[in-house]
Amino acid sequence: AQKVTQAQTEISVVEKEDVTLDCVYETRDTTYYLFWYKQPPSGELVFLIRRNSFDEQNEISGRYSWNFQKSTSSFNFTITASQVVDSAVYFCALSESYTGANSKLTFGKGITLSVRP
């Protein structure tokens, strides 16, 4: 069975600090996909990134970066120079690879990030 663990439940930082959100996953599949979603206080779920299991290259998008390490089954997310607008709940998710149609997402419990001015 698939499982996603986000051991950190709440993180509080001061603006401009860097912060890393951890994600550890379990799956028996050799092909799988990892995702991060953001849920701001308004409640919607916003897609941030998708990574497949064959691509271990780290990715950077502005102040956001992701570190995928298959050896430790981790897909960590770093926000550089955090801003108040980054305050949200962040979810890591995992899905299998199906032929012809997409698969459900298995979510972690989420990490509540608070960025103080």
Added chain:
Amino acid sequence: DSGVTQTPKHLITATGQRVTLRCSPRSGDLSVYWYQQSLDQGLQFLIQYYNGEERAKGNILERFSAQQFPDLHSELNLSSLELGDSALYFCASSVQPGTSGSNEQFFGPGTRLTVL
């Protein structure tokens, strides 16, 4: 704006009642998913439809059912409601992956259900 619409935004009802939540996927997306977000269970997958057919089932109660119509919109029906059904219900849709893969899902704004 993800392009996925859900109605209503809020729903308040009483125990024992039945409600219908509606979802319209992004234009061109054939897959629709329903998720439930509650404080104790977190975000849980309920059910998936692909081009009108049920594709996968998760932790969906027998009191809940769903369908996807020919125009690809979907409805989630919740009946004999209990206090514990109070939650945020999300619908998501995704583009087809081709031969295999798993594309990102885009989520609607959710329907907040309160059962009193």
